[in-house]
Amino acid sequence: MRFFSTGLFRGLLAQVLGTIVGMAFVMAVRVIMGLPAWSAEASVQEPVLVGGVLIGAISFLVGVGIFDDWFKWARGISTVDSIEPDPAKPNWMRYFSVDYDHKVIGIQYGVTSLLLLGIGGTLAMLFRTELAQSGITFLNSDIFETILGYSSEHLYNTLMSLHGIVMIASILLGVGALSNYLVPLLIGANDMAFPRLNSFGFWVNVPGAIILLSSMFFGGFDTGWVGYPPLSLRAPIGMQMFLIGVYLVGLSSISGAINVIVTTFTMRAKGMSLFKMPIFVWAALATAFIQFTATQLIALSFQLIILERLLGMKFFDATAGGDPILYQHLFWFYSHPAVYVFILPGLGVISELLPVFARKPLFGYKWIAMSSLGIALVGFFVWAHHMFASGMSPYLRLPFMYATLLVAVPTGVKFFSWVGTLWEAKITLPTPMLFVLGAIIIFLLGGVTGPPLGTIATDLHLHDTYFVVGHFHNTMFGGYIFPFFAALYYWFPKLTGRMYNEKLGKLHFWAMWLAFMVLTLGMLFIGLQGMRRRVVDYDLDLGFDATHLIMTIAGFVIFFSVVVGLLNLIYSARRGKEAKGNVWNSRSPEWQISSPPPLHNYAQPFEVVGEPYDYGLPNSTYVNMTPAPDGAHGAE
Amino acid sequence: MIHLAIVSVLVIVSTVLLGLFLTTADLLPPQASLQAETVDWLFGVHWWFIAFFVSLITVFILYSVIVFRRRKGERGDGKYVTGNHQLEILWTIIPIAIVIWMAVIGASTLADVERRDPQAITVDVFASQWVWRFEYTVPVVGENGEEILTAVASDTLVLPKDQQVILRLHSQDVIHSFFVPEFRVKQDVLPGGEEFTRELRVTPKLEGEFKVRCAEICGRLHYDMQAGIMVVPGSEFDAWLQEQSGECNLSDAECGQRWSQTYGCVACHSLNGDEGVGPTWLGLFGSQVELADGSTVTADEAYLLNSIQDPNAQIVAGFPPGIMPQDFDERLAELQIQQIIAFIMSLEAE
Numbered sequence: 006m007r008f009f010s011t012g013l014f015r016g017l018l019a020q021v022l023g024t025i026v027g028m029a030f031v032m033a034v035r036v037i038m039g040l041p042a043w044s045a046e047a048s049v050q051e052p053v054l055v056g057g058v059l060i061g062a063i064s065f066l067v068g069v070g071i072f073d074d075w076f077k078w079a080r081g082i083s084t085v086d087s088i089e090p091d092p093a094k095p096n097w098m099r100y101f102s103v104d105y106d107h108k109v110i111g112i113q114y115g116v117t118s119l120l121l122l123g124i125g126g127t128l129a130m131l132f133r134t135e136l137a138q139s140g141i142t143f144l145n146s147d148i149f150e151t152i153l154g155y156s157s158e159h160l161y162n163t164l165m166s167l168h169g170i171v172m173i174a175s176i177l178l179g180v181g182a183l184s185n186y187l188v189p190l191l192i193g194a195n196d197m198a199f200p201r202l203n204s205f206g207f208w209v210n211v212p213g214a215i216i217l218l219s220s221m222f223f224g225g226f227d228t229g230w231v232g233y234p235p236l237s238l239r240a241p242i243g244m245q246m247f248l249i250g251v252y253l254v255g256l257s258s259i260s261g262a263i264n265v266i267v268t269t270f271t272m273r274a275k276g277m278s279l280f281k282m283p284i285f286v287w288a289a290l291a292t293a294f295i296q297f298t299a300t301q302l303i304a305l306s307f308q309l310i311i312l313e314r315l316l317g318m319k320f321f322d323a324t325a326g327g328d329p330i331l332y333q334h335l336f337w338f339y340s341h342p343a344v345y346v347f348i349l350p351g352l353g354v355i356s357e358l359l360p361v362f363a364r365k366p367l368f369g370y371k372w373i374a375m376s377s378l379g380i381a382l383v384g385f386f387v388w389a390h391h392m393f394a395s396g397m398s399p400y401l402r403l404p405f406m407y408a409t410l411l412v413a414v415p416t417g418v419k420f421f422s423w424v425g426t427l428w429e430a431k432i433t434l435p436t437p438m439l440f441v442l443g444a445i446i447i448f449l450l451g452g453v454t455g456p457p458l459g460t461i462a463t464d465l466h467l468h469d470t471y472f473v474v475g476h477f478h479n480t481m482f483g484g485y486i487f488p489f490f491a492a493l494y495y496w497f498p499k500l501t502g503r504m505y506n507e508k509l510g511k512l513h514f515w516a517m518w519l520a521f522m523v524l525t526l527g528m529l530f531i532g533l534q535g536m537r538r539r540v541v542d543y544d545l546d547l548g549f550d551a552t553h554l555i556m557t558i559a560g561f562v563i564f565f566s567v568v569v570g571l572l573n574l575i576y577s578a579r580r581g582k583e584a585k586g587n588v589w590n591s592r593s594p595e596w597q598i599s600s601p602p603p604l605h606n607y608a609q610p611f612e613v614v615g616e617p618y619d620y621g622l623p624n625s626t627y628v629n630m631t632p633a634p635d636g637a638h639g640a641e
Numbered sequence: 642m643i644h645l646a647i648v649s650v651l652v653i654v655s656t657v658l659l660g661l662f663l664t665t666a667d668l669l670p671p672q673a674s675l676q677a678e679t680v681d682w683l684f685g686v687h688w689w690f691i692a693f694f695v696s697l698i699t700v701f702i703l704y705s706v707i708v709f710r711r712r713k714g715e716r717g718d719g720k721y722v723t724g725n726h727q728l729e730i731l732w733t734i735i736p737i738a739i740v741i742w743m744a745v746i747g748a749s750t751l752a753d754v755e756r757r758d759p760q761a762i763t764v765d766v767f768a769s770q771w772v773w774r775f776e777y778t779v780p781v782v783g784e785n786g787e788e789i790l791t792a793v794a795s796d797t798l799v800l801p802k803d804q805q806v807i808l809r810l811h812s813q814d815v816i817h818s819f820f821v822p823e824f825r826v827k828q829d830v831l832p833g834g835e836e837f838t839r840e841l842r843v844t845p846k847l848e849g850e851f852k853v854r855c856a857e858i859c860g861r862l863h864y865d866m867q868a869g870i871m872v873v874p875g876s877e878f879d880a881w882l883q884e885q886s887g888e889c890n891l892s893d894a895e896c897g898q899r900w901s902q903t904y905g906c907v908a909c910h911s912l913n914g915d916e917g918v919g920p921t922w923l924g925l926f927g928s929q930v931e932l933a934d935g936s937t938v939t940a941d942e943a944y945l946l947n948s949i950q951d952p953n954a955q956i957v958a959g960f961p962p963g964i965m966p967q968d969f970d971e972r973l974a975e976l977q978i979q980q981i982i983a984f985i986m987s988l989e990a991e
Binding site: 156158162227233235323324328330364369370371372394395402403411413414417418423429430432445446449454456457460463466468470534535537540620622 | 644668669670679680683684687690691694695698699701702705706709710711715717718719720721722723724725726728729732733736737739740741743744746747748750751753754755814815816818820822823825826827828829831832833834836837839854855856857858859860861862863864865963
């Protein structure tokens with residue numbers, strides 16, 4: 006079995022051993038301190054388990070081999086910079102081991118992201134089934150209690166909380182997949198600036214995700230993904246697994262962001278000034294700025310909870326001089342901008358694909374590029390709009406209302422520019438374009454449901470209702486899920502050299518789009534009616550049963566449409582029709598080389614000689630793939 | 642140009658139809674407070690903006706997809722237009738103006754919703770996992786004819802119609818949130834004592850029964866954390882308050898039953914033997930209680946008194962500590978505690 010010699014297997018093995026060693030270590034320290042090493046009490050188990058999983062996570066990274074080169078450097082041994090794959094090993098093994106090729110890492114990110122998407126979706130189907138009718142009728146099944154050992158209400162809270170954070174992890178990985186695979190290809194680089202850091206950024210997610218999911222088996226947690234204290238201080242040990250898991254995934258965001266920023270600024274092809282970059286790169290850059298500057302704050306806020314739980318530090322305990330609202334500020338200072346991390350790459354995909362399928366230049370390129378930066382910037386000044394009902398200083402709410410509504414301006418610029426791109430175009434509607442157009446409509450719904458949440462008086466009614474849930478899912482589906490699938494279908498021939506099945510692709514789109522519209526309109530409607538979020542049950546006499554049943558059915562349609570989509574891609578990757586050339590007739594450089602791209606992307610550096618989206622301008626090209634050698638027309 | 646004209650007409654038609662639908666469909670629950678009128682007016686403004694922007698973008702896109710679609714066999718690209726700075730500036734400036742105006746009316750409606758009436762009455766709201774309790778402060782005439790303040794507890798929030806009420810919100814454990822959809826207002830309830838007490842102002846104007854439900858996730862039974870609200874005419878409210886503030890002239894056990902209702906005891910301690918958030922009271926007195934530390938005690942009067950005054954001292958096996966509020970010793974008079982114990986003693990198992 007070759008699998009046993011992959012980095013992944015060695016990493017997992019090391020994680021198990023490391024966890025045991027870590028637990029033994031904490032137990033030994035406790036014994037020296039005169040404390041009980043282990044007991045049935047959660048307060049004794051918690052520090053032992055936390056120590057265990059932390060050492061386990063580090064052991065995974067050592068085991069997988071991500072530190073090998075750095076260890077060698079520390080010992081003064083030099084390493085090779087670009088590693089050719091070992092021809093003796095089958096190609097698939099590269100994807101299960103440490104590899105420095107950005108395309109391999111991009112696919113590692115993407116597949117892990119889809120795996121988490123499946124898990125998060127399954128969690129949603131479980132609690133959506135429960136919500137199909139009033140009364141607790143599904144999660145109270147004995148099977149759940151036997152496996153997990155907690156009540157149906159707590160199970161619902163855990164499923165709902167995990168759904169949120171697993172999806173967020175999936176999205177962050179998906180964003181990583183897009184920027185890692187695409188940025189070097191789009192700007193004409195052969196790899197990312199820091200390949201080892203890039204690989205680290207991916208692999209740290211694996212122990213992170215494992216620890217995150219393990220929370221289910223450590224009593225779960227019932228705080229939602231926001232983890233507000235004091236509730237999160239009282240939650241079972243699963244809470245710690247959630248906090249540590251997210252902490253690790255956050256490390257990935259930061260290291261990935263450094264890579265994107267440095268790669269974009271230093272490794273662009275000759276002639277590619279910033280305003281001649283493919284527009285997706287602007288979105289990836291704006292995203293990386295946010296990730297690089299904000300992620301530390303969620304790490305900090307989670308760290309405070311971890312420490313308050315472990316060591317009894319009273320950061321958020323009002324009776325000891327702490328402040329429960331402080332956490333919410335720290336948390337949202339990351340978690341609001343994080344929402345733009347989720348959507349900006351998706352909006353970039355929309356802007357990138359529209360001109361190709363409209364056969365028309367991107368309308369207002371500079372405005373769209375700047376609007377990404379604008380959204381990223383304004384996104385830092387709006388965090389407290391999540392807290393209008395929190396009991397923070399009442400006057401503080403007003404500046405946040407002004408800032409929040411301002412987000413509409415750069416977002417509006419994007420919408421109007423997209424409309425401008427489509428106007429008088431020559432539109433074709435293959436699957437990726439359908440996903441792009443579907444995304445715009447859904448994101449539009451997310452956009453227009455924003456202002457009622459932005460003005461405080463109306464938000465006080467809507468806060469913590471399904472209206473917020475609907476608004477949020479609109480932005481996520483419109484800003485990430487649909488564009489992500491658009492990107493998957495669009496670059497699938499590039500990744501595999503084969504074509505997906507168009508009919509199944511369209512089936513995937515229409516089923517998912519229609520079902521999502523039903524789901525979200527249902528959410529918005531019962532939210533206005535006062536349906537609270539994060540509840541396992543609702544009163545029959547509220548009259549929400551019918552809407553919930555329809556929403557549950559719609560949820561299942563979405564789930565199975567994604568299954569169809571993924572089966573289509575998996576099957577087509579092996580058996581699909583060959584598609585080697587420039588299948589979409591795109592001007593972008595990655596389509597001018599073979600599919601899948603060769604190991605180091607471009608055999609020779611290309612030169613940018615035109616605008617990226619000048620469709621409709623005769624005899625123009627964006628890149629010259631075979632420029633004359635530099636010496637021919639002198640140094641510039 | 643003809644395309645633009647057609648689309649403009651379609652956008653206007655779509656805006657009017659969608660706007661009329663949104664403003665006439667019953668999207669919001671009944672308006673049961675003065676504040677709800679202001680909030681709903683602002684919702685009305687939002688509906689029209691939503692109708693306009695949804696129409697503007699979707700009509701343009703749908704029209705483009707249908708009319709500017711590449712026909713079968715057609716080759717070639719769309720019109721070569723890279724942008725239009727005047728247009729971009731226009732659709733930056735106009736939205737800025739709109740959002741500033743919207744923020745201004747957002748601020749003024751907020752001022753309306755939060756306006757404090759000097760005549761307002763005050764009710765203290767106590768939230769704990771997973772119970773609401775309400776306390777009114779009522780002046781009564783003491784033995785020597787002087788006016789003294791007495792607290793009236795209730796498990797239902799009874800409110801007078803057309804009179805502003807200031808709800809002072811206190812949490813005894815985690816963050817909760819006071820939410821009545823018909824009132825359109827919401828406020829988180831924070832733990833931490835006086836410094837973290839927050840106010841919510843509401844002026845009921847519709848008689849009837851409503852429910853307050855907790856809107857901030859607060860643990861296992863969050864979904865079920867609710868209490869009744871009754872809005873009654875002012876005169877009825879005064880009579881109710883007088884009746885509640887009167888002394889209890891019933892037997893000790895019957896008075897105890899009343900306090901166990903009004904102070905919310907029975908929300909967690911069942912009277913029929915079911916296991917709730919706390920142990921049942923049925924057949925509790927005189928039984929052998931197994932504690933979390935493994936020891937066993939007899940549930941005598943001293944045990945019951947101790948369990949009310951210091952709930953975390955003797956935790957019953959199978960129940961988590963820290964759930965029961967620890968301030969009943971301060972909130973209840975000694976006599977009331979004695980009467981509650983008498984009530985528990987009367988609940989013999991069959």
